[in-house]
Amino acid sequence: MCGLAGSCGLDTPRTGTVLTLSMVNRKAIHAIRTGLRELADPVRAAGAQAYMKSAIPSLGVRVPEVRRLAAAVVTRYPFDSPDQLRASVLELWRTAEFREERYAAIDLTGGRLVAADLTMLPVYEEMIRQGAWWDFADGVAGRICALLQAHRAEMSAVILRWSTDPDFWVRRASITAQIKAKADTDTELLRRVIEANLADPEFFIRKAVGWALREYAKTAPEWVAAFVAAHEDRISPLSRREALKNLAK
Numbered sequence: 001m002c003g004l005a006g007s008c009g010l011d012t013p014r015t016g017t018v019l020t021l022s023m024v025n026r027k028a029i030h031a032i033r034t035g036l037r038e039l040a041d042p043v044r045a046a047g048a049q050a051y052m053k054s055a056i057p058s059l060g061v062r063v064p065e066v067r068r069l070a071a072a073v074v075t076r077y078p079f080d081s082p083d084q085l086r087a088s089v090l091e092l093w094r095t096a097e098f099r100e101e102r103y104a105a106i107d108l109t110g111g112r113l114v115a116a117d118l119t120m121l122p123v124y125e126e127m128i129r130q131g132a133w134w135d136f137a138d139g140v141a142g143r144i145c146a147l148l149q150a151h152r153a154e155m156s157a158v159i160l161r162w163s164t165d166p167d168f169w170v171r172r173a174s175i176t177a178q179i180k181a182k183a184d185t186d187t188e189l190l191r192r193v194i195e196a197n198l199a200d201p202e203f204f205i206r207k208a209v210g211w212a213l214r215e216y217a218k219t220a221p222e223w224v225a226a227f228v229a230a231h232e233d234r235i236s237p238l239s240r241r242e243a244l245k246n247l248a249k
Contacts, residue, residue: 019083019086019087019090020087021087021091023083023084023087023088024084024087024088024091025077025079025080025084025085025087025088027077028073028074028076028077028079028088028108029088029091029092031073031076031077032069032070032073032092032101032104033101035069035072035073036059036061036066036069036098036100036101036104037059039059039061039065039069040059040060040061041059041060041061042060043060044060044062045057045058045059045060046058046060047060048060048099049099052099052133052135054099054133056096056097056098056099056102057097057098057099058098058099058100059098059099059100061100063103066100066103066104066107067107069104070104070107070108070110071107074108074111079113081113082113082114082117082119082120085108085109085111085113085114086114086119086120086123088108089105089108089109089123090105090123090126092104092105092108093105093123093126093127093130099135102127102131102136103135103139105127106127106136106139106140106143109123109124109140109143110142110143115146115150116146116147116150116151117147118147118150118151118154118155120143120147121144121147121155121158124140124143124144125170127139127140128140128167128169128170128173129167129169129170131169132167132169133169134172134204137169137172137173137176138176140173141173141176141177141179141180142179142180144159144173144176144177145177145178145179145180145181148177148178148181148186149181149184152186156186156189159174159177159189159193160174160189160192160193162174162177162193163175163192163193163196163197164196168200168202168204168205169204171196171197171200171205172204172205172208174193175193175194175197175205175208175209175212176208176211176212177193178190178212178216179211179212179215180215181216182216182218182219183219185216185219185220187216187220187223190212190216191227194209194212194213194227195231197209198231198234198235198236198239199234201236203238206236206238206239207238207239207242209235209236209239209242209243210238210239210240210241210242210243210245211242213227213228213239213242213243214242214243214244214245214246217243217244217246217247218246221246221247224243224244224247225244225247227243228240228243228244
């Protein structure tokens, strides 16, 4: 099956590497698809699809089960190289018939093989733009965070650019990029990406602002309290409530 890019190739923009279908780990992809169908729950699938407001059908497989399956498949059919993993992830993502297959594609990127691999960035960006929903955008947040820790200068520039992107899912990704950074959070970067989006009325942006601040409040509550106070006239009630939720307790 040809990919969503409109061709049967798997070339990934801006990596400098042309990925081909011959690189794909077919055994791993087959095992994931077979495993997901064996775990399918039609009753739960209907509820999950309605909850996610998804045009992509669901199999009704719980997220933890998808993760366990992906981990087991990687152990049984390991990837030979970052290029093979990247090609396989793109193939699974682009030809997915069910939402859980895209979850599995994201899960495959969680190992050490590509944790600090900057050439994965276009893959994550594709997932954010094409996925165009919170589960996909948030699913790669930890991957973006890992790349930021490994490539501060390059990734800071990318995240700042994303913070003003026309696509609000990309902007959301810029805000949530440091959710897992804790003490390694770049507060100047966090401040700039949030300030760039404070006026946005989009629910998913306002929720992301509150979420990012709430998580960082676990590490630096004084910084978050001061930030909210300094932006009292601009921050939305939703963002403010989320940001201060744990501080109030």
